[in-house]
Amino acid sequence: xxxxxxxxxxxxxxxxxxxxxxxxxxxxxxxxxxxxxxxxxxxxxxxxxxxxxxxxxxxxxxxxxxxxxxxxxxxxxxxxxxxxxxxxxxxxxxxxxxxxxxxxxxxxxxxxxxxxxxxxxxxxxxxxxxxxxxxxxxxxxxxxxxxxxxxxxxxxxxxxxxxxxxxxxxxxxxxxxxxxxxxxxxxxxxxxxxxxxxxxxxxxxxxxxxxxxxxxxxxxxxxxxxxxxxxxxxxxxxxxxxxxxxxxxxxxxxxxxxxxxxxxxxxxxxxxxxxxxxxxxxxxxxxxxxxx
Numbered sequence: 364x365x366x367x368x369x370x371x372x373x374x375x376x377x378x379x380x381x382x383x384x385x386x387x388x389x390x391x392x393x394x395x396x397x398x399x400x401x402x403x404x405x406x407x408x409x410x411x412x413x414x415x416x417x418x419x420x421x422x423x424x425x426x427x428x429x430x431x432x433x434x435x436x437x438x439x440x441x442x443x444x445x446x447x448x449x450x451x452x453x454x455x456x457x458x459x460x461x462x463x464x465x466x467x468x469x470x471x472x473x474x475x476x477x478x479x480x481x482x483x484x485x486x487x488x489x490x491x492x493x494x495x496x497x498x499x500x501x502x503x504x505x506x507x508x509x510x511x512x513x514x515x516x517x518x519x520x521x522x523x524x525x526x527x528x529x530x531x532x533x534x535x536x537x538x539x540x541x542x543x544x545x546x547x548x549x550x551x552x553x554x555x556x557x558x559x560x561x562x563x564x565x566x567x568x569x570x571x572x573x574x575x576x577x578x579x580x581x582x583x584x585x586x587x588x589x590x591x592x593x594x595x596x597x598x599x600x601x602x603x604x605x606x607x608x609x610x611x612x613x614x615x616x617x618x619x620x621x622x623x624x625x626x627x628x629x630x631x632x633x634x635x636x637x638x639x640x641x642x643x644x645x646x647x648x649x650x651x652x653x654x655x
Contacts, residue, residue, distance in 0.1 A: 364598040364599040365513065365599075366509075366513070366516050366595065366599070366601060367505065367509050367511075367654070367655040368508045368509075368515055368654060368655070369391055369392060369393040369424055369425035369426075369653050369654065369655050370392055370393065370425075370508065370511055371391050371504045371505070371507035371511065372388075372391075373388070373389045373501070373502075373503035374387070374500065375499045375503070377493075377496045378492065379493075380488045383433055383434070385431060385433050385493065386432045387493065387496045387497060388428075388432075388500070389427060389429055389500045390427070390428045391422070391425040391427045392426050393425060393426070394424060394425050394426040395424070396424060397418070397423060397424055398427065399415055399422075399427045399429065401415065401428075401429045401431075402429065402430040402431065403429075403431050404433055409490075410493060413490070413494060414493070414494070417494065417497050417498065417501065418497075418501070421498075422504075424602065425655065446472075446475070447472055450472045450475075451467045451472075454467040508655065511653075512654065512655075515653065515654060516595055518650055519595065519647050520595065522646050523591060523592065523647070526588060526640055526647075527585075529636045530581060530585060530588065530640070534581050536629070536630060536632055537577060537581065539628070540626065540630040541576060542630070544576075544626060544630075577619050577622055577623065577633075580619045580622070584619075584640075587611050587612045591609075594608070600655050601654065602652075605647075605651045605654065606648065606651045609644055609648045609651060612640075612644050613641065616644060617641070619633070619637050619640075620637040620641075623637070
């Protein structure tokens with residue numbers, strides 16, 4: 364199953380048998396959950412519920428905006444009798460009650476939205492046509508989201524490769540890091556203990572250096588990288604899982620840097636590698652934020 368981005372756009376134009384043409388647009392961006400926002404003409408509550416259900420069945424995450432715009436066909440210069448009549452009646456009633464003169468301004472009322480053209484009730488054919496168009500729009504939207512998802516996946520695999528190479532290089536430096544840590548701790552203990560037994564100092568330094576060993580962090584980094592790749596191979600709705608894994612990877616990189624702080628010589632390269640790891644992890648997190 365393909366990995367999908369949460370960014371996309373789709374538009375479908377169609378019509379129903381009652382003389383109504385319409386344009387249905389879908390636009391989606393990233394969001395923690397599925398957040399559908401519908402912009403429909405008035406008095407379409409029943410259709411709105413059906414559209415929300417259709418979106419929830421086909422989309423998992425994202426802020427999704429659905430916009431429905433109608434265009435009615437009219438014959439000649441027909442007008443909305445109910446709207447115009449209501450305006451004229453309200454005008455004359457107000458004029459009578461307040462003793463005001465004048466006649467209704469038809470030029471003004473006919474410029475009101477919906478005044479020109481008879482507004483016949485929309486029947487079940489219209490709802491069916493809109494729902495069919497919605498399915499087509501969702502299909503187009505998902506096609507675009509899958510295309511974006513493939514680009515994001517390729518970028519993350521490149522970042523993951525760089526992260527893996529940095530981890531492997533850090534593993535090769537482990538012995539140098541251990542020696543540097545041992546020397547650092549030994550020197551510090553000698554400063555604190557003065558004329559203490561050298562063998563005792565060496566023993567304590569070895570214990571402290573062992574506690575600062577980075578083997579566990581390196582092992583967990585390798586494990587998380589392997590798990591990350593498996594999730595990419597699996598596909599589907601993996602955005603949240605990948606984001607959690609990146610948090611774990613970042614935690615291990617931070618611990619590695621913390622344990623190797625202040626070392627010198629050959630082992631100093633470990634600091635550069637730790638910073639490189641954090642950079643690649645952060646770039647992956649930027650990409651993952653937009654995955655479904």
